[in-house]
Amino acid sequence: MSDEIAENGTANGDVPEIELIIKASTIDGRRKGACLFCQEYFMDLYLLAELKTISLKVTTVDMQKPPPDFRTNFEATHPPILIDNGLAILENEKIERHIMKSVPGGHNLFVQDKEVASLIENLYSKLKLVLVRKDEQKSAALRAHLGRIDALLERRGTRFLTGDTMCCFDCELMPRLQHIRVAGKYFVDFEIPTSFRALWRYMFHMYQLDAFTQSCPADQDIINHYKLQQALKMKKHEELETPTFTTSIPIDFNDLNNSDQ
Amino acid sequence: MSDEIAENGTANGDVPEIELIIKASTIDGRRKGACLFCQEYFMDLYLLAELKTISLKVTTVDMQKPPPDFRTNFEATHPPILIDNGLAILENEKIERHIMKSVPGGHNLFVQDKEVASLIENLYSKLKLVLVRKDEQKSAALRAHLGRIDALLERRGTRFLTGDTMCCFDCELMPRLQHIRVAGKYFVDFEIPTSFRALWRYMFHMYQLDAFTQSCPADQDIINHYKLQQALKMKKHEELETPTFTTSIPIDFNDLNNSDQ
Numbered sequence: 001m002s003d004e005i006a007e008n009g010t011a012n013g014d015v016p017e018i019e020l021i022i023k024a025s026t027i028d029g030r031r032k033g034a035c036l037f038c039q040e041y042f043m044d045l046y047l048l049a050e051l052k053t054i055s056l057k058v059t060t061v062d063m064q065k066p067p068p069d070f071r072t073n074f075e076a077t078h079p080p081i082l083i084d085n086g087l088a089i090l091e092n093e094k095i096e097r098h099i100m101k102s103v104p105g106g107h108n109l110f111v112q113d114k115e116v117a118s119l120i121e122n123l124y125s126k127l128k129l130v131l132v133r134k135d136e137q138k139s140a141a142l143r144a145h146l147g148r149i150d151a152l153l154e155r156r157g158t159r160f161l162t163g164d165t166m167c168c169f170d171c172e173l174m175p176r177l178q179h180i181r182v183a184g185k186y187f188v189d190f191e192i193p194t195s196f197r198a199l200w201r202y203m204f205h206m207y208q209l210d211a212f213t214q215s216c217p218a219d220q221d222i223i224n225h226y227k228l229q230q231a232l233k234m235k236k237h238e239e240l241e242t243p244t245f246t247t248s249i250p251i252d253f254n255d256l257n258n259s260d261q
Numbered sequence: 262m263s264d265e266i267a268e269n270g271t272a273n274g275d276v277p278e279i280e281l282i283i284k285a286s287t288i289d290g291r292r293k294g295a296c297l298f299c300q301e302y303f304m305d306l307y308l309l310a311e312l313k314t315i316s317l318k319v320t321t322v323d324m325q326k327p328p329p330d331f332r333t334n335f336e337a338t339h340p341p342i343l344i345d346n347g348l349a350i351l352e353n354e355k356i357e358r359h360i361m362k363s364v365p366g367g368h369n370l371f372v373q374d375k376e377v378a379s380l381i382e383n384l385y386s387k388l389k390l391v392l393v394r395k396d397e398q399k400s401a402a403l404r405a406h407l408g409r410i411d412a413l414l415e416r417r418g419t420r421f422l423t424g425d426t427m428c429c430f431d432c433e434l435m436p437r438l439q440h441i442r443v444a445g446k447y448f449v450d451f452e453i454p455t456s457f458r459a460l461w462r463y464m465f466h467m468y469q470l471d472a473f474t475q476s477c478p479a480d481q482d483i484i485n486h487y488k489l490q491q492a493l494k495m496k497k498h499e500e501l502e503t504p505t506f507t508t509s510i511p512i513d514f515n516d517l518n519n520s521d522q
Contacts, residue, residue: 027500181507200510216506218505220499221504231492243479245479249464251455251461
């Protein structure tokens with residue numbers, strides 16, 4: 001297992017150590033990968049480590065060649081995987097619940113805010129549609145959705161979504177905004193309009209924060225993540241087909257024979 | 262090693278057995294792959310097996326998971342590999358020379374015809390350019406080249422390139438025509454004009470021949486071959502780059518701070 005340890009919190013044994021296993025880059029197994037849930041929980045836990053309620057250990061696993069002990073312990077389970085006091089939590093929803101209910105300080109991250117919750121909920125699926133369909137209609141829908149987030153930030157006037165400190169919604173939204181920015185630009189020349197000033201101010205603040213920059217994959221890893229998805233999808237298509245052999249002739253058989261010697 | 266044996270020739274020991282190892286499909290390891298040189302030598306040897314000067318054994322190897330004995334014997338060498346009397350020949354030019362000089366009947370396939378040799382020489386590279394550039398200029402160059410082959414066939418009035426029996430040039434040309442037809446259509450909607458009547462007549466005759474149909478990969482395997490090439494090329498691009506992180510802001514920093522609370 002390639003260990004990338006981001007130790008935080010106090011060095012003494014007063015706070016529990018939480019380990020988060022994240023997917024490595026598909027380009028370089030030593031780098032962080034472009035896994036949205038991995039980054040989201042990385043950010044959640046990083047904030048708690050900064051508050052010194054836990055100490056955090058982050059381990060990257062190259063899923064193209066997982067180490068034998070990872071295979072033995074987790075078989076086909078993909079990161080993120082959270083390990084707390086010898087207990088491994090494998091499902092995203094359970095990881096989220098565990099951070100909220102059982103990790104010291106975690107409950108502070110989980111703010112109740114229905115407006116924000118429903119506003120950011122379907123943003124990412126709009127990026128996926130843009131990348132698959134590549135038409136202006138889908139790009140316009142993504143842009144409109146970003147416009148609604150910009151309007152909320154403008155109206156609330158807060159630094160983050162629910163106030164001046166970060167919460168779970170920020171850890172959910174910002175990795176997705178980064179994918180939209182990098183992959184949208186690369187694949188379909190989509191750009192977040194500069195007129196969305198409150199949204200850019202929000203991103204500007206995020207880019208200053210260690211919780212984001214320490215957990216963020218490289219642009220190349222984000223781009224490669226979608227390229228591999230597309231290549232696998234393309235490959236799948238042929239795999240499902242019954243093999244066919246093009247041996248028909250587009251002109252009339254008798255005509256051909258007549259002109260034959 | 263997944264054995265696909267196409268036995269031909271006499272069953273008794275009068276004729277030598279030649280084994281040709283070819284690449285398997287990247288979709289289904291039991292199918293033939295879309296390797297042009299594999300198909301070319303398969304056709305050469307199939308013709309000799311039909312003439313009963315040799316008996317032919319064709320073995321497909323799945324290069325995504327080559328069997329241990331293949332790895333031991335040939336390490337990183339890719340098919341086609343020709344095995345004659347315990348001697349393995351690994352390089353394309355040497356395989357061609359061996360068929361011509363040492364395989365019984367082989368010399369009959371190698372007709373001297375400078376006009377045909379130079380005419381078919383650069384055809385395939387024009388398909389590659391069409392697939393990479395995807396512009397009409399490259400398609401026009403490929404179409405013009407096919408037109409020159411059509412004109413030669415028309416003028417000569419023979420069933421095959423150098424006469425009424427097949428030779429090495431036909432075994433070289435036809436697999437490439439099939440790739441042009443299938444991949445050209447799929448990736449860039451390129452079609453061989455129906456006005457090239459002599460060329461279609463030539464292909465029509467080929468489609469009747471066991472030497473071609475037994476050695477020909479499925480359309481899906483041809484398509485997948487180029488998709489994988491493109492995906493690898495795309496991936497390579499990111500692998501060579503130094504990782505970068507987009508964290509700049511497209512609007513003025515001070516402006517953002519002024520509008521901040």
